[in-house]
Amino acid sequence: MLWPRRMREFWSWQPGEDMRRLQRDMNRMFSGLWPTTARRGFPAVNVWAGRDDAIVTAELPGIDPAALDISVVGDTLTIAGERKPDAPEGNVAFQRNEREATTFVRKLQLPFRVEPDTVEATYARGILRINLPRLEADKPKQIAVKASH
């Protein structure tokens, strides 16, 4: 693997090629380290996994949490809602408009099935946090090994 590439480069060496290759390799390395299966959408989410539950956090500053629609079916979490634009009606001149204002639906597949009745969601300081306990039947079971004499 290594040898043919080196050979090729020996014949077609160009200034800057080493840096480009390094960058390419770095990109590959990072794309492998971080899952890219879910396309990034709005809102961006982080998932924290524990033994018996998972915590999903999302940055959603300035929304009305009562208007959020959070549901769980099997191992799929759905967060839907709307982030409304902020400006008052009437004679307003925008100089900058960088804050995202959109309706959104995000579906996330979790590593296990969820006990839907005990899911808890809290909203504080613009951060949504959802606690998702693992379905009892899905939890790993300790198997005792019996010694036979």
Add this chain to the structure above:
Amino acid sequence: MATDDKNVPEPQGAEAERSGRAATFIPPVDIYETEHEAVLVVDLPGCDEGAVDVRLEEGVLTIAGRVEPDDFPGHQLTYSEYRVGDFERSFTVSDLVNTAEVQAAVKDGVLRLALPKVEAAKPRKIEVKVT
């Protein structure tokens, strides 16, 4: 060091290793003007009132927000689309703003700054008289 790409995850610890501190991000902002004031709306998720510092010095308005990194004992970050860190951004403020009357409020991770215009900057309605 301020960076814009909050949504480009980096391996945990790499940033902290370099700067000795979590990354600092440039928060998105809306700025709009009404007849009487300019309003800045800044997204600072993770900040409450006590964690936001607004400073106006020599015509430069600086907004800084401190955010405590997430830590859930017994849990590991297994999938990450955004990074957590402090916020900082500066704006130049024209002298048409009445700096003594600036009002700031933080709610649900959003800072709202109202900068009233001085009298001279307000539009004047000119009445047309019919002769």
